[in-house]
Amino acid sequence: MPSSLPTRLKTNPLAAVLVALALGLAAPVASADNLADIQKLIKSGQYPQALEKTDAYIASKPRDAQGRFMKGLILTEMNRPADAVAVFTKLTEDYPELPEPYNNLAVLYAQQKQYEKARTALEMAIRTHPAYAVAYENLGDVYAKLASQAYDKALQLDSSNAAAQGKLSLIRDLVSTNTRPGGKPATVAAATAAKPAEPVKPAAVEPAKPAAEPLKPAATVVPVAPAAVTPVKTAEAPKAAEKPVEKPAAPAKAADAGEAEAVNAVQGWAAAWSKKDVKGYLAHYAPDFQTPNGMPRKAWEAERQQRIEKPGKIQVSVDDVKVAIAGDKATVKFRQNYKSATLNSSAGKTLVLIRVGGKWLIQQERVG
């Protein structure tokens, strides 16, 4: 279902949130079947039944984020935005570290044309998860909407002292003939329609990456996510580590798993380098990787490609690895042994990795 994630997100809030759900919330194994049933009901459009099941599920596990999240989705689909907002709001209060409820709140706010609220929610989502591509995309759209509102204020308040009535009709006029950012006539009348129509632009497909942001979740992030995520039910242990909301008892074990994953990632990185697999090598870097001296990503990638593809064998190995994990961040210190036709070195290196959609990616790379 979530394979066409990036584009469907924009137009179908449910798809968006479902994927977000899969992305962010790992269901405890015991309840996975229940939730899977509910998802089936949702898929076939049987929302009242799904809601009923979800309510029952939540009754047995009142703190369960997964169930409550599901309820928010169903309410959204049932055109009950106020109820859905309430559910997601409560989730953000109880689990402020989860980006998904923020994102979905934003989608709901945007539907109601409350773009400032949507913006705040999305900025919160990004604050909790700096590499959360969906939130970036949505935020780009919300910015465009806010811009359009600002333009309306700049241009549509009539300057010739027309009466209030005149102003109103002027606004309606201009907005409905307008194909601004969304390319979508956002009529004033439609503002109250509760239909979960796309609040955000369907056109302009370029995932609006805010150039202004410190991070650049390039399009590459998006494909990563669904692949890693689809099996909601299986919910492997490491996933639970990612979000220890449900089982605060298991952090030690989870951290171990995370550690192993992080080391694996570093090994994979060194292996790709050794194989002169530039694509594979670059795939180990997070979209918001801090390039040396802040050089443009493209330039840095070109430089890496050129160096790695130089004729001659390269051999990179790591040893003496130490890992420190804090949430979705891993700091891996090791000795990097590098051998090429022209250089033979062994030096300390530190990689800071972040977990993006279940993968550990390099955010910082420094010597020492």
Add this chain to the structure above:
Amino acid sequence: MRRIAFGGLLLTIVAVAPALSVPGRSGTAAPPTYSDSGLEAQLARVYAEIEKNRLDKALELTESLLRQHPNFRLGHLIKGDLLLARARPISTLGNAANAPADRLADLREEAIARIKAHRQKPTANAVPRYLLQMQPDQKHAVVVDTQKARLYLYQNDNGRPRFVADYYISHGKLGAEKMREGDKKTPVGVYHVTTSLPRQKLTDFYGSGAFPINYPNEWDKRQGRNGHGIWLHGTPSDTLSRPPKASDGCVVLANADLDALAKNLQPGLTPVIISNEIEWLSLDDWQKERSALSKTIDQWRADWESRDTDRFLRHYSKKFQAGKQGLAEFAQQKRQVNAGKEWIKVKTENLSMFRNPGKEDLVLVTFEQDYRSNNLSNQMKKRQYWIREDGSWKIVYEGAA
């Protein structure tokens, strides 16, 4: 990359502003005593952040500006750009697609006018050429530059104009140099505030108050100019400022600015000089101009006292006109009167000299005339227009003020 493009755009706008050329102007600028509502300064900070590519900071400043001035449309336009820049590349100031082009153009003009004005504050050692001499009871003078969309307030510091503040203004939709009723132009000339109309007597359109000026004045009428109802006034309550060219001929200020200005306006007294583009003089040149004319006026007074009618009449232009009287009739009458005089004493007091903006050398001189003679004494307020003719100053009009 997008951000750079945006910053570049604003830089371009700013670069459009030519340096203010002031003949003989040099030295460092003295800071003005106080200034307008601070919008320009805040806008300048926003632009500075944009130039440094710190769009987040720029947006933050813009939003804070809009909290103070929610009706500042240009602010909303910039906010729109800064938000849109986060979502997609933008190419110009005001990226609202399919927006009415004229309104966008208006806001761009306002942006340029405001930024230019901020970068080109008048300096302490340059004065508008028009303020040759303020009379002692005129506490302030107002000088308007329509091309710069700016109004400058000067204080009378013992006859020397001292810069106080400047404000963004709007003028006629079709520009300046009003000629006819309904031509949607702002008059150019030397006027004064005639009265004060409080907010209560006005519709919301005029904002916080209005100050009519005496267009058409004697000179305008002589040139065949007509029309009426040229005011300085405020803006509607939902509007912080109007575009540079927006009115039917009035000079329009933001309400806060009008309120600040109003404190310094004396109905019946405060001069309002409207120009296309202010000519600035260094203090030295200004001093030279005013003393040359002062001397000539005093010579005219002395020649009148001399009872030598030819000496007296050399101060009058061939084109002299006072009411229906041309130079010949005027000369004949003076000869007749002078024949019966044994002595004449003339005093001119509370004298002002304001140069009329424009290519023509024309100065409005106003004073209280105390005339005494063996058979007649008379006191009156007199108004004269002096014109440069064949290299010297001549009276081309005179009458009671």
